[in-house]
Amino acid sequence: xxxxxxxxxxxxxxxxxxDDESIVIGADTTANDIDGWDSQAHITLVVATEVxxxxxxxxAELEQLRNVGDFVRLIETxxxxx
Amino acid sequence: xxxxxxxxxxxxxxxxxRDARAERDLRRRLRKLADLANHRRxxxxxxxxxxxLSECLRQDGAxxxxxxxxxxxCRLAILAxxxxxxxxxxxxxxxxxxxxxxxxxxxxxxQYRQALLAGDPTLGEFxxxxxxxxxxxxxxxxxxxxxxxDADVEAAVEARIEELRGLWRxxxxxxxxxVIQQTMVPAEPPLFxxxxxxxxxxxxxxxxxxxAALRRAARQDNxxxxxxxxxxxxxxxxxxxxxxxxxxxxxxIAPHAAPLYGDLVARTIAAGRGLSRKCLVLDLDNTLxxxxxxxxxxxxLRLGQGDPLGEAFLAFQRYVAALGRRGTxxxxxxxxxxxxxxxxFSEHPEMVLRLSDFACFIANWEDKAANLRRLARELNLxxxxxxxxxxxxxxxxxxxxxxxxxxxxxxxxxxxxYPACLADSGYFEAAAFTSDDAMRNRSxxxxxxRQTMLEQATDMEGYLKGLSMILVASEIRPADLPRAAxxxxxxxxFNLTTRRYSEAELEKLVANPNVVAMCFRLRDxxxxxxxxxxxxxxxxxxxxxxxxxxxxxxxxxxxxxRQVEAAALEVVAEEAxxxxxxxxxGEYRPTSxxxxxxxxxxxxxxxxxxxxxxxxxxxxxxxxxIGDQAAPRHFIRVERIQ
Numbered sequence: 001x002x003x004x005x006x007x008x009x010x011x012x013x014x015x016x017x018x019d020d021e022s023i024v025i026g027a028d029t030t031a032n033d034i035d036g037w038d039s040q041a042h043i044t045l046v047v048a049t050e051v052x053x054x055x056x057x058x059x060a061e062l063e064q065l066r067n068v069g070d071f072v073r074l075i076e077t078x079x080x081x082x
Numbered sequence: 083x084x085x086x087x088x089x090x091x092x093x094x095x096x097x098x099x100r101d102a103r104a105e106r107d108l109r110r111r112l113r114k115l116a117d118l119a120n121h122r123r124x125x126x127x128x129x130x131x132x133x134x135l136s137e138c139l140r141q142d143g144a145x146x147x148x149x150x151x152x153x154x155x156c157r158l159a160i161l162a163x164x165x166x167x168x169x170x171x172x173x174x175x176x177x178x179x180x181x182x183x184x185x186x187x188x189x190x191x192x193q194y195r196q197a198l199l200a201g202d203p204t205l206g207e208f209x210x211x212x213x214x215x216x217x218x219x220x221x222x223x224x225x226x227x228x229x230x231x232d233a234d235v236e237a238a239v240e241a242r243i244e245e246l247r248g249l250w251r252x253x254x255x256x257x258x259x260x261v262i263q264q265t266m267v268p269a270e271p272p273l274f275x276x277x278x279x280x281x282x283x284x285x286x287x288x289x290x291x292x293x294a295a296l297r298r299a300a301r302q303d304n305x306x307x308x309x310x311x312x313x314x315x316x317x318x319x320x321x322x323x324x325x326x327x328x329x330x331x332x333x334x335i336a337p338h339a340a341p342l343y344g345d346l347v348a349r350t351i352a353a354g355r356g357l358s359r360k361c362l363v364l365d366l367d368n369t370l371x372x373x374x375x376x377x378x379x380x381x382x383l384r385l386g387q388g389d390p391l392g393e394a395f396l397a398f399q400r401y402v403a404a405l406g407r408r409g410t411x412x413x414x415x416x417x418x419x420x421x422x423x424x425x426x427f428s429e430h431p432e433m434v435l436r437l438s439d440f441a442c443f444i445a446n447w448e449d450k451a452a453n454l455r456r457l458a459r460e461l462n463l464x465x466x467x468x469x470x471x472x473x474x475x476x477x478x479x480x481x482x483x484x485x486x487x488x489x490x491x492x493x494x495x496x497x498x499x500y501p502a503c504l505a506d507s508g509y510f511e512a513a514a515f516t517s518d519d520a521m522r523n524r525s526x527x528x529x530x531x532r533q534t535m536l537e538q539a540t541d542m543e544g545y546l547k548g549l550s551m552i553l554v555a556s557e558i559r560p561a562d563l564p565r566a567a568x569x570x571x572x573x574x575x576f577n578l579t580t581r582r583y584s585e586a587e588l589e590k591l592v593a594n595p596n597v598v599a600m601c602f603r604l605r606d607x608x609x610x611x612x613x614x615x616x617x618x619x620x621x622x623x624x625x626x627x628x629x630x631x632x633x634x635x636x637x638x639x640x641x642x643x644r645q646v647e648a649a650a651l652e653v654v655a656e657e658a659x660x661x662x663x664x665x666x667x668g669e670y671r672p673t674s675x676x677x678x679x680x681x682x683x684x685x686x687x688x689x690x691x692x693x694x695x696x697x698x699x700x701x702x703x704x705x706x707x708i709g710d711q712a713a714p715r716h717f718i719r720v721e722r723i724q
Contacts, residue, residue: 041165043327043333044129047337057326059326062330
């Protein structure tokens with residue numbers, strides 16, 4: 001998957017989880033930028049991302065997921081499925 | 083893990099969710115949301131649905147809309163030792179799918195004891211009707227050393243159970259709530275391996291013991307059980323509980339398992355509310371057996387031992403029969419010729435389910451929706467009490483659209499998976515099991531029978547007359563050979579001699595002009611019982627030239643007690659007489675299985691006879707002089723086919 005494809009799929013995950021079709025994400029998008037991105041939604045986001053890309057984030061990686069760029073970088077390292 | 087596999091997949095769930103949310107009419111919106119709740123949905127879609135449901139129920143007029151949608155309002159308090167906030171939407175959505183409008187209160191994380199013992203005012207105000215105690219094995223670990231004795235473990239388990247019973251009492255007496263106790267999902271991997279089970283103090287063994295004690299106590303205290311430990315066993319490790327989520331957020335149930343968990347909670351409440359389904363309605367062809375009985379014939383059906391597919395159908399029938407024994411009302415709704423469909427039950431030797439297992443049997447060529455409406459009416463059950471099981475996806479789809487109140491589980495393609503699918507669906511989740519349940523099917527059946535009796539008469543004679551029986555008698559024709567041979571080789575109880583003949587041997591016998599080989603079909607006002615009796619009479623060296631030995635007389639037990647024997651004797655005697663025969667010699671060869679017919683010939687008016695040289699030590703013989711003796715009275719009209 002190219003970085004662009006990852007962004008595309010991840011955008012779909014964000015829109016689905018936050019139920020907002022207008023969401024646009026970039027590398028520096030954080031919880032402050034998105035309505036409803038609280039700690040519970042964060043876990044939903046993590047699990048939805050895992051399901052969507054067929055990957056697992058390790059426990060050690062969880063605290064590294066601070067912004068969208070972190071998500072994309074970690075997804076890239078895990079040979080995500082289309 | 084494909085969760086909620088019994089629910090159908092929506093063509094476009096995303097669009098349907100948007101459409102439901104945009105619906106302005108509250109009642110219609112609620113109906114649309116309920117429909118979506120009964121589709122397969124992952125945790126993200128379920129959360130969304132839960133949000134829309136909350137929006138819906140917060141609006142003015144929600145109460146009226148709820149009652150109009152015939153949803154049962156119910157307040158559920160959740161007291162947990164782990165975090166459960168992420169599960170609440172899934173519980174409420176599943177509730178909607180099971181006709182519950184759930185309002186929830188979640189006690190502060192980990193505060194389940196305080197909430198009950200210290201009298202949490204919010205909980206009191208909420209006035210829960212159901213109170214779920216969702217505990218886990220890591221909460222308040224039992225203080226048992228690894229090398230503790232059996233008695234040590236027992237004492238620790240008992241102490242814990244007593245504490246929980248105290249909480250149950252407060253929930254019941256203080257709040258008037260029905261308690262639902264969750265069993266503990268074993269969180270830790272084995273310490274010794276399988277040997278864990280032999281070490282009383284091993285963590286896994288302790289949890290298992292605690293769960294066993296919980297189940298026992300719940301039964302005694304009328305507490306409902308959510309046996310999560312048992313459910314977790316059925317899925318792969320990590321499918322329900324994920325250690326990563328535990329460490330991250332103290333979530334015992336992983337978010338992706340929320341839809342399933344929510345449904346487990348909702349079905350338990352639904353059962354407690356008497357909202358579980360009551361009646362299982364079954365299609366026949368390719369649902370209860372392989373093949374189409376109208377095309378393949380009873381003999382051509384795939385059902386029974388020795389054939390993997392036949393065994394799978396047999397296993398499904400056994401599961402259905404067991405559901406019947408636990409009180410689920412069984413019924414048939416099939417596109418079939420009624421007589422043909424019934425014949426499959428009365429004639430197929432491996433059929434587990436009997437016609438008498440069904441409280442209602444509808445087989446015709448009308449549309450199934452109309453038939454299901456009629457079936458509900460006849461059983462005096464609501465459509466929302468029915469579960470309809472049909473292998474045909476098109477039929478399932480039609481019923482879901484026409485009669486959304488009926489639950490129509492999506493079935494796996496392989497019949498071997500039908501029992502598990504039906505079990506997973508939770509449609510028949512129980513909150514009790516009483517002797518009434520075990521008797522239910524019989525009483526439904528008896529009601530139907532009683533009605534017949536009342537219509538006709540109050541005595542046996544009246545009953546038999548009322549059956550309007552017609553015995554169709556013919557010599558065994560080529561088309562009858564397979565079924566006649568089958569009966570000859572399968573019948574054990576009503577079988578005077580238990581002589582087995584292959585189809586080829588039978589064909590040879592039938593071709594002999596000196597043999598009288600008859601078969602009989604019985605029809606009555608309720609349908610056609612099919613070919614139910616075979617009588618073979620032949621000349622024998624040990625009997626006179628003007629007599630015939632009844633070599634074989636057998637009958638299906640389905641038509642026992644209807645005087646078929648008397649009518650059949652008349653037919654055989656008449657046929658013999660036409661051939662110049664003066665006497666029939668009956669033979670009874672006792673086996674371990676045919677005690678039922680030990681007085682058969684005596685009852686028919688035969689007199690004891692001696693046969694010189696015949697194997698008298700194995701058999702007894704009886705004589706019937708045609709013309710001098712008459713068959714007993716009966717109420718069957720005989721139709722003789724040449």
